Amino acid sequence: MTWAAPSRGFRGRDQRLGRAVMTFMLFLPALIFLGIWFVWPLGQLVVLSFQYDGGAFAAYHELLSSEVFRTVFVNTLKLATFVTIVCAILAYPAAWLLTRIKGFWFSVGLYCILVPFWISILVRTFSWMLLLERNGPVNNILMSIGITDQPLKLLFNDFGVYLGMVHVLLPYAVLPVYSSMLKVDHRLLQASDSLGAPGRTTFLKIFLPLTLPGVTAGATFVFLLSLGFFITPALLGGPHNLTAAMLIDSFVNERLVWPLAAAASVILLVIVLVVLAVTSRFVSLGSSVVVK
Amino acid sequence: MKRYKPTPQAAAQIFGAAVLAFLVMPIFAVVPASVNEASFIKIPPETLSLKWYGAFLEDRGWMIALFNSLRVALLTTAIALFIGTLAALGVERLPKRARPFVIGAVLSPLIVPVIMISIALYYVTRSIGLYGTVPGLALGHALLCVPFVLLNVSVSLQRLDPNLARAASGLGARPTYVFRTVTLPAIWPGLASGGVFAFVLSFDEVVISLFIAGYSAKTLPVKLWEQIRVEFTPVAAVASTVILAFTVLLFIATRMSARKRTASSERSQ
Amino acid sequence: MDARQLHGVRFDKVSKSFGEVKALQPLDLEIKPGEFLTLLGPSGSGKTTLLNIVAGFLDPNTGRLIVGDKDVTALPPRLRNIGMVFQNYALFPHMTVAENVAYGLKVRNVRGPALKSRVDEALEMVQLGGYGDRGIDQLSGGQQQRVALARAMVIEPDLLLMDEPLGALDRQLRKQVQLEIRRLHAKAPRTTIYVTHDQEEALVMSDRVAIMRHGEIIQIGTPAELYKKPNSAYIARFLGESNLLPATILHSGNGETSYRIRGYEGNFTVPAANCAENEPGEAQILVRPEALKISQTDENSLRVVVEEAVYLGELTATKVRFADGQEGWLRAMNSPAHSVGDVVRVTWSPEDSRLLPKGDQADN
Numbered sequence: 001m002t003w004a005a006p007s008r009g010f011r012g013r014d015q016r017l018g019r020a021v022m023t024f025m026l027f028l029p030a031l032i033f034l035g036i037w038f039v040w041p042l043g044q045l046v047v048l049s050f051q052y053d054g055g056a057f058a059a060y061h062e063l064l065s066s067e068v069f070r071t072v073f074v075n076t077l078k079l080a081t082f083v084t085i086v087c088a089i090l091a092y093p094a095a096w097l098l099t100r101i102k103g104f105w106f107s108v109g110l111y112c113i114l115v116p117f118w119i120s121i122l123v124r125t126f127s128w129m130l131l132l133e134r135n136g137p138v139n140n141i142l143m144s145i146g147i148t149d150q151p152l153k154l155l156f157n158d159f160g161v162y163l164g165m166v167h168v169l170l171p172y173a174v175l176p177v178y179s180s181m182l183k184v185d186h187r188l189l190q191a192s193d194s195l196g197a198p199g200r201t202t203f204l205k206i207f208l209p210l211t212l213p214g215v216t217a218g219a220t221f222v223f224l225l226s227l228g229f230f231i232t233p234a235l236l237g238g239p240h241n242l243t244a245a246m247l248i249d250s251f252v253n254e255r256l257v258w259p260l261a262a263a264a265s266v267i268l269l270v271i272v273l274v275v276l277a278v279t280s281r282f283v284s285l286g287s288s289v290v291v292k
Numbered sequence: 293m294k295r296y297k298p299t300p301q302a303a304a305q306i307f308g309a310a311v312l313a314f315l316v317m318p319i320f321a322v323v324p325a326s327v328n329e330a331s332f333i334k335i336p337p338e339t340l341s342l343k344w345y346g347a348f349l350e351d352r353g354w355m356i357a358l359f360n361s362l363r364v365a366l367l368t369t370a371i372a373l374f375i376g377t378l379a380a381l382g383v384e385r386l387p388k389r390a391r392p393f394v395i396g397a398v399l400s401p402l403i404v405p406v407i408m409i410s411i412a413l414y415y416v417t418r419s420i421g422l423y424g425t426v427p428g429l430a431l432g433h434a435l436l437c438v439p440f441v442l443l444n445v446s447v448s449l450q451r452l453d454p455n456l457a458r459a460a461s462g463l464g465a466r467p468t469y470v471f472r473t474v475t476l477p478a479i480w481p482g483l484a485s486g487g488v489f490a491f492v493l494s495f496d497e498v499v500i501s502l503f504i505a506g507y508s509a510k511t512l513p514v515k516l517w518e519q520i521r522v523e524f525t526p527v528a529a530v531a532s533t534v535i536l537a538f539t540v541l542l543f544i545a546t547r548m549s550a551r552k553r554t555a556s557s558e559r560s561q
Numbered sequence: 562m563d564a565r566q567l568h569g570v571r572f573d574k575v576s577k578s579f580g581e582v583k584a585l586q587p588l589d590l591e592i593k594p595g596e597f598l599t600l601l602g603p604s605g606s607g608k609t610t611l612l613n614i615v616a617g618f619l620d621p622n623t624g625r626l627i628v629g630d631k632d633v634t635a636l637p638p639r640l641r642n643i644g645m646v647f648q649n650y651a652l653f654p655h656m657t658v659a660e661n662v663a664y665g666l667k668v669r670n671v672r673g674p675a676l677k678s679r680v681d682e683a684l685e686m687v688q689l690g691g692y693g694d695r696g697i698d699q700l701s702g703g704q705q706q707r708v709a710l711a712r713a714m715v716i717e718p719d720l721l722l723m724d725e726p727l728g729a730l731d732r733q734l735r736k737q738v739q740l741e742i743r744r745l746h747a748k749a750p751r752t753t754i755y756v757t758h759d760q761e762e763a764l765v766m767s768d769r770v771a772i773m774r775h776g777e778i779i780q781i782g783t784p785a786e787l788y789k790k791p792n793s794a795y796i797a798r799f800l801g802e803s804n805l806l807p808a809t810i811l812h813s814g815n816g817e818t819s820y821r822i823r824g825y826e827g828n829f830t831v832p833a834a835n836c837a838e839n840e841p842g843e844a845q846i847l848v849r850p851e852a853l854k855i856s857q858t859d860e861n862s863l864r865v866v867v868e869e870a871v872y873l874g875e876l877t878a879t880k881v882r883f884a885d886g887q888e889g890w891l892r893a894m895n896s897p898a899h900s901v902g903d904v905v906r907v908t909w910s911p912e913d914s915r916l917l918p919k920g921d922q923a924d925n
Contacts, residue, residue: 019385026382029375030398030438037431038401041412048415090311097308111547112312118489118539119319120496122513123532126520127321130333130529137321137335170315199300228405230499235520245407252411252503265408272405455651458618461638462645463665463716473664477655 045262052259059263069247073267076244079233080226083165087222088215090166091173095214098174099181113178116171125232128164129155132236160236168232169225173218180214213283220279224272244268322536325529333524344526354531357515360426361495364511367430368437368494373487375434376441377479383442384449398442401435406499409435414503424506432500437490444489448482449475481553488546492539567594568629568719568752570615575624577610584610586777587623595750601763601799602773608756611773612722615754617641628719639668641720644713648725650705652697658684658708659693665716683715684708686745703734710742714751721753727762739765760800764788772796792837794917797847804853804889808846810916813839818916822846824884825863829911836916843919850878850892852913855905862908865889867899881907 052059063069098109116124131138132154139151154160184207192202230245237243244264251261321335326344328337348354379398383391401409413432414423422428452475460470498513505514512531519528570592577585585607592598600608613619615626617638626634633641644665652661662680663671671679684690687707697705706726713721723742727735743766746753757763763770764784771781780792791797794805807823817830818839831846838844856862865881868888879891879899891907899905 023382023385026378026385027394028378030379030382033371033375033431033434033438034398034401037413038409038435041416042404042408044416045408045412090314093304093308094311094315095308097305097312100305109309109312112316115540115543116315116319118492118496118543120498120513120532120535120539122496122498122516123322123535124319126516126528126532127318129520130325130335130524131318131321133333133524135334167314167318170311174315224403228407230407231517245405248407248411252414258415261411265405265411268405269408272403276403453649453651455647455649456653458616458638459645459647459651459712460653460664462616462618462641462643463712464639464642464668465664466639466668469668474653 046266048258049262049266050259052257052263059259060267063260063263063267069264072242072247073244075242076227077271079161079165079241079243080223082162083169083226084219084223086162086166087170087173088177088219090170091177091218092211092215094170095174095178095181098178113171113174116168121168121231124168125164125235128160128167128236132160132163155236156238158237158241160238161233161241164232164236165226165229168229169222172221172225173215176218176221177211177214180211180217184210216279216283220275220283223275227272227275228268319536322529322532326526326533328526331526333526333529344530348527348530348534351527354512354515354527357510357512358534360505360509361512363426364429364433364501364509365491365494367426368433369487369491371430371434372437372441372490373483376438376486376490377445377483379438380442380445380449380479380482381475383446395442395446399439402439406436410500410503413500417504423504424508426509429501429505429509429511430494432504433494433497434490436497436500437493440489440493441483441486444486445479445482448479452478481550484549485546488542492542495538496535566629567750569594569596570720570752570754571627573625573627575611575614575621575626577607577614577619577621583776585614585621586775588778590771590778590781592752592754595752597746597750597753597755597766597768599755599757599763599767599770600773601757601760601770603758606773607776608758608773609724610776612724612754612756615720616643616645616722642716642718644716644718644721646706646709646713646721646723646726648728650709650726650729652705652708652712654697656697657693658689658695658697658700661697661708662693662712662715665712669716679715683711686714687711687741702730703738706730706738707741710745714745719752721751723753723755725757726755727757727759735762742766764800772799790835790837790915791847791917793920794845794847797915797917802850802890802892804848804850805845805917806848806883806887806889807885807919808844808916810839810841810844812841817911820844820846820916822863824887827861829861829914831911831914831916835912835914838916838918845917845919847915847917848889848909848913850890852909853889853891853907854893854909855891856908857906859906860908862906865905865907867901867903867905869901870899881905 049059050056052062055061094113098106098113101109130136133139134151134153134155136154138154139148142148142152143150154163188206188210189202192206193199197205228245229243230249233241233243234246234249237246245268248261248264248268251257251264324335324337325333327340327342328334329339329341329343376398379394383394386394409432413428417423417428417432422431456474456478457470460474461467465473496513497511498517501511501514502517505511512535516528516531516535519525519531570590572588572590574587574589575585576583576587588611600611602608610619614621617633617636621634624634625632628641653664656664659680662683663676666676666679680693681690684693687710689704689707689711692700692704692708697708700708706729709726713723726742727738730738739762746766755763755766764787767784769781769783770787771778772787773779774795780787780796782790787796788800791800794803797803797805808820808829809823810818810820811828812819813833813836816833818833818836819828819830821828829846833839863883865883867879868882869880871878871880873892876892876894879893880888881891882888
């Protein structure tokens with residue numbers, strides 16, 4: 001009878017090995033793909049960033065010591081911060097409304113969030129260009145109701161960039177907030193009401209704290225996306241609205257200084273990773289990713 | 293109609309509704325712009341005409357760009373479905389603790405700023421001969437699409453009762469037969485929605501395309517970008533409307549099929 | 562169906578652990594050909610682990626599993642020819658009733674008219690003739706359960722495994738399906754391993770019941786044996802209601818054991834055959850409520866106080882308190898009414914009592 005045990009153990013090991021090999025094979029395409037098409041190119045870029053004339057860190061030194069480049073990074077951070085705050089403020093009531101409506105109007109509301117996700121950022125930005133034009137409908141309306149005599153300059157300046165960015169990134173803020181509101185157990189609110197708390201207290205002490213993780217997750221998405229945004233600021237902004245992404249583009253396409261482009265994008269990536277590391281201590285971003 | 297009391301709730305609801313309207317309304321401004329007869333853009337249009345659609349269809353440049361876009365999007369979808377689905381099946385076989393790390397690795401292209409991915413791909417595609425080609429562009433887009441396929445398929449896999457596969461193998465089915473008859477039908481909705489989203493994502497993509505499409509694989513969004521940096525023409529509005537129509541149609545199609553699915557699964561409750 | 566070869570099952574030192582957790586202690590068990598064996602125990606007792614090892618969904622760490630005269634330990638599930646009914650039925654949701662039932666036959670290359678007639682026959686057997694074209698979502702829970710049964714039986718399995726198959730049904734339906742399964746088994750016996758945590762279900766359906774706890778079989782026997790001759794207070798309490806009184810064993814001999822009950826004078830005796838414990842010292846005496854009787858004499862009886870009388874239709878249950886504060890129940894047909902506070906004497910015949918080891922008090 002003792003011979004049975006070793007043969008069993010062997011088969012078990014054998015099978016577990018076969019299973020592990022099979023699992024590995026399933027990941028193999030993803031591994032090869034990400035290795036060749038993601039890790040290797042980014043690695044090349046990082047290497048490149050240390051190959052500027054004048055030493056390993058020359059590219060970083062030039063970027064960080066130049067007033068012009070520093071301003072671009074500061075502007076990018078300012079823009080991202082502003083857009084994030086505005087998106088968070090706008091997203092909260094919109095998400096809340098979604099939790100309060102049902103049936104047909106709920107579908108309409110939900111589609112207002114989902115449709116923009118699907119539609120090209122370029123098309124959405126172009127729409128704003130047409131609306132905000134000197135002779136566009138926004139200026140026409142403003143003039144016809146007498147707010148202004150002359151067409152306002154709404155495009156190719158701060159206003160255009162900020163408005164366009166908020167519009168493009170707002171859906172990313174609404175969905176996480178909405179899903180965190182759905183998770184709130186309504187009995188908690190009823191409990192607070194039944195204990196005699198006024199509506200404001202119930203909101204501030206119960207609802208807001210419980211939905212804050214969703215706000216944090218949404219704000220993080222918006223912040224990270226706006227840091228690297230290219231299309232919208234490039235189209236809606238003026239010469240002063242240079243962002244980090246546009247700077248990188250000009251390094252590559254106009255000035256042909258690859259090490260500076262590489263170093264600038266590495267800096268951008270580091271900022272992104274730092275923000276992620278900080279916020280992921282507070283909220284699990286992964287659980288807010290699933291869009292449904 | 294109930295009379296509104298000026299409560300904070302009502303104010304918040306009205307504000308929320310305004311935000312939702314703000315989200316979706318401006319998107320469609322390109323549609324009226326595309327049907328104006330004049331050779332400049334006017335919203336609202338003065339004389340309705342489809343003549344710029346004719347111009348769009350007759351323009352070789354726009355048509356090539358449209359076909360490039362479709363080719364790239366189809367290839368991207370195929371690549372993303374292949375890689376993403378296999379990876380999702382792999383994730384299911386991992387111990388629960390290991391899953392977040394692997395999923396995080398596959399999702400990491402979404403975290404890196406697109407501009408960085410774009411110039412990195414620009415840098416390497418030139419050296420390996422994939423710059424300005426449809427496959428090169430499709431592979432680039434797939435970086436952004438694989439995560440969505442993985443997430444969608446994973447969601448369907450998690451809904452799949454593991455006992456179904458056990459029941460099938462207990463009844464004598466080989467693993468491949470179990471996959472074909474039990475697993476595949478169950479993850480089909482995830483595959484479909486992941487695939488459609490990958491298609492749309494690729495069809496819409498601008499930044500990576502701007503850097504690696506070059507002249508020979510120029511897509512519709514790249515052509516549109518070049519056009520509107522110079523001037524706003526009605527044909528650009530037509531191109532935008534075409535992109536918009538494609539996406540909205542696909543969106544409606546997936547919603548309809550999703551609704552059908554929920555309806556039939558609700559019936560089973 | 563009639564010329565079927567019946568297979569027994571033998572477990573030879575089979576054990577299983579998950580990491581540090583020992584899910585199954587090394588176990589030897591023999592199931593006779595055509596026997597209906599139930600594994601009964603609370604969740605976490607190892608019964609489902611054992612079933613999954615038989616099905617091949619889990620590999621044991623040690624030991625061998627023999628079905629018929631074949632060692633199947635190394636066979637994958639698909640080669641074991643086993644029919645399994647899952648707790649949630651695990652019916653393929655995208656197939657019709659007939660397609661579900663046909664699945665295992667198609668895998669076995671049954672085609673055409675033979676396939677159709679066997680599927681129809683199987684559906685007839687579970688009284689679902691004519692339901693073949695329905696979708697799974699159009700069936701009630703009980704009907705789904707029967708489709709699962711038909712799907713498992715139609716492949717003529719060597720072994721039928723059922724993992725709490727009635728767990729999702731309501732009480733009424735459960736009774737009905739219990740009898741249905743029992744009827745099918747009586748008509749065409751097939752070696753069956755049935756897992757449940759419902760003791761009534763186990764007693765109604767099984768030829769033998771194995772009671773599991775902490776990854777071990779602590780007692781195995783026919784339902785009657787287990788009810789009448791439990792080996793521990795745990796089993797006594799698990800199967801039916803019981804009066805358990807602390808006792809002290811005095812001595813054994815002459816085919817009987819004498820003992821004393823805490824709080825009472827006098828010695829009592831029990832036949833040696835009814836002793837799961839006969840070492841002198843602490844023990845427990847078990848008397849089932851229906852064995853306890855009101856006594857008219859002082860001989861061999863205990864003085865108790867009536868605390869409550871519950872009318873149960875043809876039966877009356879009387880709650881009494883013993884001298885040491887222990888409470889117990891007495892159940893009898895048309896027992897004379899007693900009012901609360903009455904002091905009465907109760908007795909039982911020695912062969913209706915059983916001496917059990919002292920342990921198993923609190924840990925249940």
